[in-house]
Structure formats: structure tokens, C-alpha cells
Amino acid sequence: MISTLTSSTNGFNQSQIRLKIRSLQSQLVQWRRQLHQHPELGFKEVLTAQFVAQKLQEWGINHQTGIAKTGIVATVDSNQPGPVLAIRADMDALPIQEENEVPYRSLHHGIMHACGHDGHTAIALGAAYYLSQHRQDFRGTVKFIFQxxxxxxxxxxxxxxxxxLKNPDVDAIIGLHLWNNLPLGTLGVRTGALMAAVExxxxxxxxxxxxxAMPHQTVDSVVVAAQIINAxxxxxARNINPLESAVVTVGEIHAGKALNVIADSAKMSGTVRYFNPVFENYFAKRLDEIIGGICQSYGASYELDYWRLYPPVINNAQIADLIRSxxxxxxxxxxGVVPECQTMGxxxxxxxLExxxxxxxxxxxxxPEKGLAYPHHHPRFDFDETVLGMGVEMFVRCVEKYCC
Known part of the structure; x- marks a missing residue:
């Protein structure tokens, strides 16, 4: 059934979405809500993967399951020679107790889709279905990565x-993130670093x-920790070029068990974020130098565990131009197009992208008019589902333009 809705708040005109994709809107919402009700944590997306695989099988789309435990890769081949474009969608949820009072709220206690990955999965499914029905509109192959x-x-x-990324070899890859930091009807894209490295x-x-009462008999780990946090x-502030972006955050600190006792040890943890890959080895070395120097000056010792989680998200200029166009x-x-959208996330x-x-x-x-503006990872996060059809339209048009 084709939706009769032609516009929504924030000035987004649904006429920008072709009729055949608009006709999928009710299904997109249904899939998204099904996924939202059954959220699963990383590498435990068993029900989610089953749902995705079932739809792909119904539509006759070739796919492989069980990749990296619960991942799925599906291919839609046009049966004409051409490039291979990959579309990536993440499937996992967060360990958050949902506070939304909606019919489709999470049925899994303490787990919630609080970042929009249920929408990402529904959009990728919609694009896979549409392209499987319109193979004549593009050349080459589209590979869907459900991660x-x-x-x-x-x-x-x-x-x-x-x-x-092999068999067939991927020539380029695209992906989207539903973003409650931008209103419905807008899109953020930029060449170069979009998101930060996380260490x-x-x-x-x-x-x-x-x-x-006798601090001279001690080495106060709390004082040492305070000096380290400030340093x-x-x-x-003083080692990085002011024209570069970086942030060091101490997010957790634990020390002591009594108000009249100087703690013998203190623990802290945090993150480092930056855009420029040149800093890949810099922060680990600099943290160790600062911590070592302060501990030595106070007569304390330390153990530092430092690891890299993700490198920065760096967009290719040519593919960013494709998205923008x-x-x-x-x-x-x-x-509608926000050109310099960035986040330290x-x-x-x-x-x-590497x-x-x-x-x-x-x-x-x-x-905001519908109360759908809570930030990502908030227990009341939700989004305007009109965006689902818009996401499918974006992916489909990218395929048609790239695989031409």
C-alpha cells in the first residue's frame, strides 16, 4: 500500500522519494519495530540475524550467515558486468534499559536499540529488496554487509x-548513521575525517x-591521581597544534574507602580521540611520559594499559562527492546537506574505509515536534521513522549512479 503522506515536519517533502520506495514505508517501519523490540548485544545478535536471513531468503537474495559469529553478507547481482559497491549496516544494541512508553519498546530487560542500528538494518533490508526487484537499473553487484x-x-x-570484501572484490563502500543531532530532512557528509579515532x-x-592525620608517612595516591588528571x-592544550582537534577524557576514578585514611592506590580510566592519523602512536607515548614523571616525583609506581579501539573514519573524496550529489x-x-558535519564519536x-x-x-x-530528539545512547532515544524511506532512497540512488 502506497502511503498518502506527502510531507512531514521540518520541511521534509516525501515527494523526493520515489513511489515504489514510499510504498515500502509501512514494511520498513514494521521491520524496524520488530528489531527494536528484540535488541541484542554485540556478537549475540542471533534473533536479529535470523530475521535478516529470513527476509533475504524470502526474496531469493544470495547470502552467507555466521560471519564473525552473527554477521551476514548478501549479494544482489545485476547479471551485467560492472563495479562492486558494498553497503554496510550495523545490527547490535546497547546495555541500556529503555524508558520509552511505546508499543514497540524493548522486550529484553536492560538492552535497547538506543543508537538507531535497528533503523540501519531496516534501511539496508529495504534497499536490498528494492534492488533485487530492479536489477535492470544498475550494473555490477551490490554487497550488503550486516555487521x-x-x-x-x-x-x-x-x-x-x-x-x-572479497569474492567479489569490493570497489567502494558506503554506510549511513541515523543522526539525532540533525533534523529530519538533512544529511551530513564531508570529505576526510568524519569521526574520530578512539583509544x-x-x-x-x-x-x-x-x-x-599523618600524610608525611604516606605516598598519597589520590594527590598523585589529581596531578595526573590535570597534567x-x-x-x-600545549602539545597539539591548536588547528588540530583532539580530546583526552578521564571518565572514571576510584580510590579510598574511608574519609580519614590516605588511599594506597587509585585507579582511573578514560579515552583519547583525534581525527588526524598522524597521532596514532603519539598519545600512548605522551601519556606514559607524563604519568611516569609525576609518579616518580611523588615516589609512586604505576601500571598503564593503553589500547587502540577504532581508527578515524576517513571518507574518500570521490565517494563523498557521490553521496553529496x-x-x-x-x-x-x-x-539539507550539512557539508562539514563532524563528531568526536x-x-x-x-x-x-581503510x-x-x-x-x-x-x-x-x-x-522535536514529535518529542523525537533525545541524543544517542539515551534511554529515551527514538527517531522519526519517516527517515527510513529516505535512507533507502539514498542507498538506491547511490547504487544507480555508481554502478552505471
């Missing part, structure tokens, strides 16, 4: 290691405990 565990520990890298650290400081902020026909202009789409040219972009999904 587990984007929220952590990361499913992109193991999928790549298991060959998802993590845990630190344990070992001092010498004692009575709060770490100087890395960005398609977006001008889908979203409302002149403010991280995404393991970055691993795919292997092949591609572009990741943000699709505005917020609608």
Missing part, C-alpha cells in the same frame, strides 16, 4: 579478516597508605 558488534568490541575487523586507557597508581589536559536530489535544499566503519574507498554519512532523524 555485528559496532558498539564494541567491534565486528568490522573480524568480518574483513573473514573475507567480506582507551586504564591506569593504576600505587602509593603508600596511612592515617589522614593530561595539557597534552591537547545524490543527497541534493533527496534532501531539502539549501540547508568513533565508529568501526573506519576499518572498512581497506577500500568509501563514505560514511549522517542522515538527520530528529523531530
Amino acid at each position: 555485528p558488534a559496532e558498539e564494541g568490541p567491534g565486528g568490522a575487523k573480524p568480518m574483513i579478516e573473514q573475507g567480506v 582507551c586507557f586504564r591506569l593504576q597508581i600505587q602509593g603508600k597508605g596511612g592515617h589522614g 593530561l589536559q595539557t597534552i591537547v 545524490v543527497a541534493l536530489d533527496v534532501v531539502e535544499t539549501p540547508i 568513533g565508529e568501526d566503519m573506519s576499518f572498512f 581497506q577500500v574507498p568509501g563514505c560514511y554519512f549522517f542522515l538527520g532523524s530528529a523531530n
Whole structure:
């Protein structure tokens, strides 16, 4: 049944979406809500993968399951020679208790789709279905990558290691993130770094405990920790070019068990984020230098555990231009395309973009008039489902333009 809705709030005109994709809107909403009610954490997306595989099988789309545990790769071949374009969608949810009072709220206690991955999966399914019915409209092959565990520990890298970009070899890859930081009817895209590298650290400081009235007999781990926290902020403030972007965050600290006792040890953890790949080895070295120097000056010892989670998401210029040109026909202009949209958030789409040219972009999904503007990872996160058809339209037009 074709929707009779022609417009919505925020000026988004649904006439930009072709009739055959608009006719899928009710199905897209149904799929998304089914997925939303049954969220699953990373590498545990068993029901989600079954749902996706069932739809692909119904439509006669070739696919492989069980890649990186719960991942799926599907191929839609035009039966004409041409390029191979991959479309990636992540499937996992978050360990958050949902607070939305909606009929489709999560049925799994303590787990929620609070980042829009249910929408990503529904959009990719819609694009796969539409393209399987319109193979004459493009050349080459479209490969759909349904990825587990984007929220952590990361499913992109193991999928790549298991060959998802091979057989046939992928020439380019695209993906989208529904984005409640932008209103419905807008799209954020840029050449170069879109999202930041994410690196993590845990630190344990070992001092010498004692009575709060006799600090001269101790090595106060809390004082040492305080000095370290302040000093770490100087890395960005005084060691990084002000024209570069980076952030060091200490998000957790634990020390002591009594108000009149000087704690013998303190623990802290945090993240480091940056856009420029030149900093890949810099922050680990600089943290160790600062922490080591402060601990030595106070007579404390330390153990630092530092690891890299995701590299920065860096978009290829040519594929970003493709997204931008398609977006001008889908979203409302002149403010519909936000050219310099960036965030210090991280995404393991970055691993795919290290292997092949591609572009990741943000699709505005917020609608404050409907109360759909809570931020990502909030227990009341939700989005305007009108964006689902818009996402399918974007993917389909990208395929038709790239695989021509």
C-alpha cells in the first residue's frame, strides 16, 4: 500500500522519494519495530540475524550467515558486468534499559536499540529488496554487509579478516548513521575525517597508605591521581597544534574507602580521540611520559594499559562527492546537506574505509515536534521513522549512479 503522506515536519517533502520506495514505508517501519523490540548485544545478535536471513531468503537474495559469529553478507547481482559497491549496516544494541512508553519498546530487560542500528538494518533490508526487484537499473553487484558488534568490541575487523570484501572484490563502500543531532530532512557528509579515532586507557597508581592525620608517612595516591588528571589536559592544550582537534577524557576514578585514611592506590580510566592519523602512536607515548614523571616525583609506581579501539573514519573524496550529489536530489535544499558535519564519536566503519574507498554519512532523524530528539545512547532515544524511506532512497540512488 502506497502511503498518502506527502510531507512531514521540518520541511521534509516525501515527494523526493520515489513511489515504489514510499510504498515500502509501512514494511520498513514494521521491520524496524520488530528489531527494536528484540535488541541484542554485540556478537549475540542471533534473533536479529535470523530475521535478516529470513527476509533475504524470502526474496531469493544470495547470502552467507555466521560471519564473525552473527554477521551476514548478501549479494544482489545485476547479471551485467560492472563495479562492486558494498553497503554496510550495523545490527547490535546497547546495555541500556529503555524508558520509552511505546508499543514497540524493548522486550529484553536492560538492552535497547538506543543508537538507531535497528533503523540501519531496516534501511539496508529495504534497499536490498528494492534492488533485487530492479536489477535492470544498475550494473555490477551490490554487497550488503550486516555487521555485528559496532558498539564494541567491534565486528568490522573480524568480518574483513573473514573475507567480506572479497569474492567479489569490493570497489567502494558506503554506510549511513541515523543522526539525532540533525533534523529530519538533512544529511551530513564531508570529505576526510568524519569521526574520530578512539583509544582507551586504564591506569593504576600505587602509593603508600596511612592515617589522614599523618600524610608525611604516606605516598598519597589520590594527590598523585589529581596531578595526573590535570597534567593530561595539557597534552591537547600545549602539545597539539591548536588547528588540530583532539580530546583526552578521564571518565572514571576510584580510590579510598574511608574519609580519614590516605588511599594506597587509585585507579582511573578514560579515552583519547583525534581525527588526524598522524597521532596514532603519539598519545600512548605522551601519556606514559607524563604519568611516569609525576609518579616518580611523588615516589609512586604505576601500571598503564593503553589500547587502540577504532581508527578515524576517513571518507574518500570521490565517494563523498557521490553521496553529496545524490543527497541534493533527496534532501531539502539549501540547508539539507550539512557539508562539514563532524563528531568526536568513533565508529568501526573506519576499518572498512581503510581497506577500500568509501563514505560514511549522517542522515538527520530528529523531530522535536514529535518529542523525537533525545541524543544517542539515551534511554529515551527514538527517531522519526519517516527517515527510513529516505535512507533507502539514498542507498538506491547511490547504487544507480555508481554502478552505471
